[in-house]
Amino acid sequence: MVLEATMICIDNSEWMRNGDYAPSRFQAQADAINLICGAKTQSNPENTVGVLTMAGKGVRVLVTPTSDLGKILACMHGLEIGGEMNLAAGIQVAQLALKHRQNKKQQQRIIVFAGRCAVIACSPVTHDKKALEMIGKKLKKNSVALDIVNFGEDDEGKTEKLEALLAAVNNNDTSHIVHVPAGPNALSDVLISTPIFTGDGEGGSGFAASAAAASAGGVSGFEFGVDPNLDPELALALRVSMEEERARQEAAAKKAAEEASKQEKGGEEQDATMTERASEGTSEADNKKNEIADDDNTLLQQALAMSMDEPTSSQDLQDTEMSDAAAEDPELALALQLSVQDSTKDSSSQADMSTLLADQSFVSSILASLPGVDPNDPSVKEVLASMQNQSEPQQKQGEDKAPKKEEEK
Amino acid sequence: MSAADSATAIQRNQVDLLDFIDWSGVECLNQSSSHSLSNALKQGYREDEGLNLESDADEQLLIYIPFNQVIKLHSIVVMGSEEDGPKTVKLFANREHMGFSNVSDFPPSDTAVLSPDNLKGKPVVLKYVKFQNVRSLTIFIEDNQSGSEITKVQKIALYGSTVETTDMKGLKKIEDH
Numbered sequence: 001m002v003l004e005a006t007m008i009c010i011d012n013s014e015w016m017r018n019g020d021y022a023p024s025r026f027q028a029q030a031d032a033i034n035l036i037c038g039a040k041t042q043s044n045p046e047n048t049v050g051v052l053t054m055a056g057k058g059v060r061v062l063v064t065p066t067s068d069l070g071k072i073l074a075c076m077h078g079l080e081i082g083g084e085m086n087l088a089a090g091i092q093v094a095q096l097a098l099k100h101r102q103n104k105k106q107q108q109r110i111i112v113f114a115g116r117c118a119v120i121a122c123s124p125v126t127h128d129k130k131a132l133e134m135i136g137k138k139l140k141k142n143s144v145a146l147d148i149v150n151f152g153e154d155d156e157g158k159t160e161k162l163e164a165l166l167a168a169v170n171n172n173d174t175s176h177i178v179h180v181p182a183g184p185n186a187l188s189d190v191l192i193s194t195p196i197f198t199g200d201g202e203g204g205s206g207f208a209a210s211a212a213a214a215s216a217g218g219v220s221g222f223e224f225g226v227d228p229n230l231d232p233e234l235a236l237a238l239r240v241s242m243e244e245e246r247a248r249q250e251a252a253a254k255k256a257a258e259e260a261s262k263q264e265k266g267g268e269e270q271d272a273t274m275t276e277r278a279s280e281g282t283s284e285a286d287n288k289k290n291e292i293a294d295d296d297n298t299l300l301q302q303a304l305a306m307s308m309d310e311p312t313s314s315q316d317l318q319d320t321e322m323s324d325a326a327a328e329d330p331e332l333a334l335a336l337q338l339s340v341q342d343s344t345k346d347s348s349s350q351a352d353m354s355t356l357l358a359d360q361s362f363v364s365s366i367l368a369s370l371p372g373v374d375p376n377d378p379s380v381k382e383v384l385a386s387m388q389n390q391s392e393p394q395q396k397q398g399e400d401k402a403p404k405k406e407e408e409k
Numbered sequence: 410m411s412a413a414d415s416a417t418a419i420q421r422n423q424v425d426l427l428d429f430i431d432w433s434g435v436e437c438l439n440q441s442s443s444h445s446l447s448n449a450l451k452q453g454y455r456e457d458e459g460l461n462l463e464s465d466a467d468e469q470l471l472i473y474i475p476f477n478q479v480i481k482l483h484s485i486v487v488m489g490s491e492e493d494g495p496k497t498v499k500l501f502a503n504r505e506h507m508g509f510s511n512v513s514d515f516p517p518s519d520t521a522v523l524s525p526d527n528l529k530g531k532p533v534v535l536k537y538v539k540f541q542n543v544r545s546l547t548i549f550i551e552d553n554q555s556g557s558e559i560t561k562v563q564k565i566a567l568y569g570s571t572v573e574t575t576d577m578k579g580l581k582k583i584e585d586h
Contacts, residue, residue: 104506137466141439142508171465172442 005065005106006040006049007094008033008113013055013085015116015152020182025152028187029113030076032149035188036111037072039197048106050097051075054090055083061093065101087117091135095144108144111196114162115152128156129164136168145174147196151187246386423483426476426567427452434475434545438509441465444561446472455564461489462562468553470495470560471509475545479572482540484532487523488564492555494528495562497521501547502540512549528554532568542572 010033016026033051040047048065049072062075091110098108139146146169148162159179166177178194180187191197430450437446444463448454464470482502489495499517501507518539527533546567553560 099508099510141466141469142510143438 001044003044003103003106004040004047004109005098005101005103006036006047006109006111007065007097008036008049008051008111009090009094010051010053010079011055011085011113011115011152012053012079012081013083013116014081016055016081018152021151021180021187022184025115026079026081028151029115030079031186032113032188032191033076034073035192036197037069041067041069046103046106048101048103050094052090052093052097053079054087055085056080057083059086059089059093061097064097085115085117087112087114088131088135091139091146095139095142098144099142108142109147110139110144111147111149113149113151114158116155117158117161128161132161132165133168136165139169140171143171145169145171147175148177149180149187149191149196150177151180151182250386423568423570426480426482426569429476429478429480429571431475431477434473436473437462438471438473439465439467439469441559449562449565450474455566458563460563462565464550464560468550468556468558468560469509470548470550470562471507471512472548472550472565473505473507473545474548474567476543480543480569481537481572482535482543482546482567482569483537484534484568485521486530486532486564486566486568487521487527487562488530489523489528489553489560489562491525491528492553493557493559493561494523494554495550495552495560496523496554497551498523498533499549499551500535500540501549502543503545504547505545507547507549517549523554525554530564540569543569 010029012026016024016029018025021028037049040049046067048067050061050065051063051072052059052061062079063071066072091112094110094112095108098110101108136146146166148166150159150162162177166175169175176195178191178196180190427450435446435450440446441463442465444461446462448457448460449462454460462470482500485498485500487495487498498521499512500519500521501512501515502518504515519535521527521533521535523533524531548565550560550562
């Protein structure tokens with residue numbers, strides 16, 4: 001619920017005609033912007049959002065920061081595509097627009113859609129990087145946060161320059177960069193699960209969750225397969241039984257801690273992915289990716305198992321169990337599998353990942369080395385506590401998230 | 410003479426204005442998140458030599474202090490180390506929400522160039538006439554003693570007196586007899 005004034009910088013250069021993001025890059029941007037505006041105004045009614053375009057004849061402010069959503073949506077109509085994007089000028093004009101916001105108590109934030117940056121001029125990477133770092137420093141000095149959405153092609157070391165810019169601006173993790181590769185997923189869907197929407201872990205997730213449901217229709221991607229908006233009591237009941245199950249498992253998993261060192265290699269991956277998954281919150285995008293990459297995961301699990309001299313048979317068994325259940329209700333599958341594990345007393349496979357994860361100090365050290373993860377963050381601590389209980393379905397979901405997350409970060 | 414003056418002035422009727430600072434509106438631009446303004450302003454923290462206010466991206470700092478009543482500002486004490494302590498300090502009275510871009514737009518109410526003596530605790534006496542009706546104070550630290558990238562301030566103390574204004578929070582309803 002942070003009180004914020006946001007300026008969104010749109011890339012409306014010629015390259016936005018490209019259709020590699022459905023239906024066209026420009027349309028994808030427009031959809032994403034509509035969602036962002038909605039999320040911001042919903043999370044705090046006093047938030048204001050403004051929009052400017054960076055390409056065309058020059059940087060042009062379409063609407064100054066306002067809380068009137070209709071005005072913002074209206075100005076997105078009739079925008080023309082053309083010219084080349086000027087990132088530096090765009091950011092500076094955005095900063096100026098924020099400086100003259102009406103409510104000085106609002107935090108300042110700029111969201112940049114970087115499709116195809118000529119940046120300053122077609123000069124070597126180092127020169128641009130320096131210039132961008134100067135801009136970043138100035139933003140940090142004036143306590144302006146910056147979110148960058150990196151999409152489109154990566155020529156002239158664009159990603160590198162944007163990362164440098166983010167590093168210069170970033171103050172306490174208030175600024176983020178998201179890399180969106182071209183693909184079947186809509187730009188807005190990908191953004192929903194990022195901190196740009198969820199606002200550093202609080203706020204907009206409620207809006208984001210319902211937006212995800214609206215945009216995708218059909219399959220509900222919520223935790224437990226129930227939309228908390230439609231049936232809050234059922235969702236709550238499922239969540240509570242899940243927590244109870246975890247608490248029970250926690251006690252069981254704690255006793256197998258000494259097998260931690262054996263599982264080091266595999267566990268490391270699991271930790272990283274676990275944390276990232278937890279810090280995002282639930283979203284439909286998660287589950288969609290799960291279904292797609294299920295085969296890869298099975299193979300990956302087997303490879304892991306082989307490298308760890310674990311009995312592959314037990315893992316395969318678990319894999320097949322999981323693939324059935326994991327399609328729609330991963331959490332339910334987890335509960336099922338945990339109870340199966342318990343009854344068979346298969347301590348070796350239980351010890352597989354969960355024991356390593358039970359080793360708190362090891363996990364903390366791994367987390368500390370991850371970029372963008374603060375081990376003292378309460379949500380991370382929460383995950384740590386319940387981490388022993390995560391078994392393969394969680395890990396599987398986590399794993400195909402890992403390559404995605406590495407990319408985004 | 411000025412040293413004796415300031416010393417006696419502080420004893421006479423100038424008080425430490427710490428109690429009149431409106432903490433909810435205090436802001437500091439370009440401070441490092443781990444070394445924030447409280448380390449220099451707040452009672453207890455400012456006496457601790459290990460706790461400093463440090464700048465972040467470069468050596469400048471912009472501090473905005475609103476007061477909960479109108480005050481007259483007599484002198485300030487800025488303490489810091491000999492190398493990283495502030496050098497040029499500009500004070501603006503009653504200017505809200507300044508940014509680094511408009512510090513040069515209007516002249517400061519007073520400018521102080523700090524000597525090593527000042528950094529050890531000797532107060533800087535200000536142009537009292539310029540600070541007769543101060544509702545908020547902006548302190549712009551332009552550079553530091555050695556020209557390094559980070560400016561460190563150990564303590565900032567303001568001395569002055571209040572104008573007899575009503576503190577609205579202290580108003581109590583008169584009981585009907």
